[in-house]
Amino acid sequence: DGGITQSPKYLFRKEGQNVTLSCEQNLNHDAMYWYRQDPGQGLRLIYYSQIVNDFQKGDIAEGYSVSREKKESFPLTVTSAQKNPTAFYLCASSLRRLAGLTDTQYFGPGTRLTVL
Amino acid sequence: KQEVTQIPAALSVPEGENLVLNCSFTDSAIYNLQWFRQDPGKGLTSLLLIQSSQREQTSGRLNASLDKSSGRSTLYIAASQPGDSATYLCAFRLQGGSEKLVFGKGTKLTVNP
Numbered sequence: 001d002g003g004i005t006q007s008p009k010y011l012f013r014k015e016g017q018n019v020t021l022s023c024e025q026n027l028n029h030d031a032m033y034w035y036r037q038d039p040g041q042g043l044r045l046i047y048y049s050q051i052v053n054d055f056q057k058g059d060i061a062e063g064y065s066v067s068r069e070k071k072e073s074f075p076l077t078v079t080s081a082q083k084n085p086t087a088f089y090l091c092a093s094s095l096r097r098l099a100g101l102t103d104t105q106y107f108g109p110g111t112r113l114t115v116l
Numbered sequence: 117k118q119e120v121t122q123i124p125a126a127l128s129v130p131e132g133e134n135l136v137l138n139c140s141f142t143d144s145a146i147y148n149l150q151w152f153r154q155d156p157g158k159g160l161t162s163l164l165l166i167q168s169s170q171r172e173q174t175s176g177r178l179n180a181s182l183d184k185s186s187g188r189s190t191l192y193i194a195a196s197q198p199g200d201s202a203t204y205l206c207a208f209r210l211q212g213g214s215e216k217l218v219f220g221k222g223t224k225l226t227v228n229p
Contacts, residue, residue, distance in 0.1 A: 004159075031215065042120065042205070042219035043160075050215065058216065090159055104150065105217065107159035 003027065004108035006091050011113045013078070013085070021076045021111045023091035030096035032074035033105065036060060037088040046089075049074055050096065078113065086115045118143045120206060120220035128226040129196055137191040137223045139206035144184050149208045151180050151191050154222070160205065164191070168211070196227045 004025045013019045023032065031050045035043040045058030049068040063082025068074055074093075078085045089112075092105040121140045129135055141149070148167045152160040164173045164180040166189070172181040179192040189206055203224045207217040 006159075033215075040221060042221045043207075043217075044219075045216055048215050056215075088157075092160075104162050104165050106162065107152075109159045110157070112157070 004091060004093055004106060006089075006108040006111050008111060009109070011111055013113060013115050015115060016080045018077055018079050019113065021078065021089055021091075021113070023074045023076065023108060024072055025074075025093045025106075025108075026072060027093060027095075027106065028071070029093035029106070030071070031094045032068070033092040033094075034058075034064070034066065034074070034076045035090045035092065037090060037110075043090065046076065085113055088112050118208075118210070118218045120208065120218050122204075122206060122220035122223050124223060125221070126224040126226075128228065130228050131196060131198060133196050133227075134192070134194050135196055135225075137193070137204050137206075137225070139189040139191070139220055141187050141189070141208050141218070143208075143210060144187055145211045146184060146208045147211045149180075149182055149189050149206060150217070151178075151189075152205045152207065154203045154205060156203075163204075193225075196225075198227045198229050201225055201227050 007022045033048040034046040037043050047066045049055035065077045090110045091108040094105045095103045119142045123138050150165045151163045154160050166173050166182040177194040182189045203222040205222040207219040
């Protein structure tokens with residue numbers, strides 16, 4: 001089956017710890033994204049990557065880091081510098097058209113992170 | 117600042133009713149607009165994508181329209197069913213090659229049997 005997988009589904013972290021959220025896609029998509037969703041708010045973009053070994057900050061990148069060593073994988077690390085990390089994290093991917101623009105974004109099932 | 121407003125925030129209707137969800141945006145220089153569905157605790161599912169050159173898109177019982185001049189999009193759901201109960205989000209992407217999607221907060225729809 002083609003799609004986007006995120007793991008784990010639920011993650012608990014103690015204050016001061018770094019944690020890494022996994023995102024994998026087998027859709028052969030070029031671009032991948034990380035969003036954060038808080039109750040009653042729209043999704044906010046953390047980081048995105050259009051090609052391997054390249055990524056850009058979104059609106060709320062502080063306290064987060066990413067890597068894009070493989071086309072299929074775009075892990076997100078939530079560092080201890082992120083002051084309020086409890087949220088629902090969504091990964092997405094999209095195909096990059098020949099014109100350089102990306103198509104519809106397809107989302108994974110999400111990871112709910114709770115800081116204890 | 118680019119913003120997306122979705123009204124109403126919540127809507128409850130009886131099964132079989134036709135309904136309209138509204139989305140307004142502040143920047144007319146959009147590249148495209150998407151409607152998504154989100155079930156509780158789940159990821160987003162793309163429903164319809166409208167390019168800036170298009171006026172509407174249809175998929176089954178869903179029809180989405182786009183009016184850039186007024187900064188509005190609507191999602192029309194015909195003959196609603198309990199399975200349509202979910203939160204519906206709209207998001208637009210700006211022209212100029214931006215990868216960023218600007219999301220609204222969503223409309224939570226409940227269709228009662």
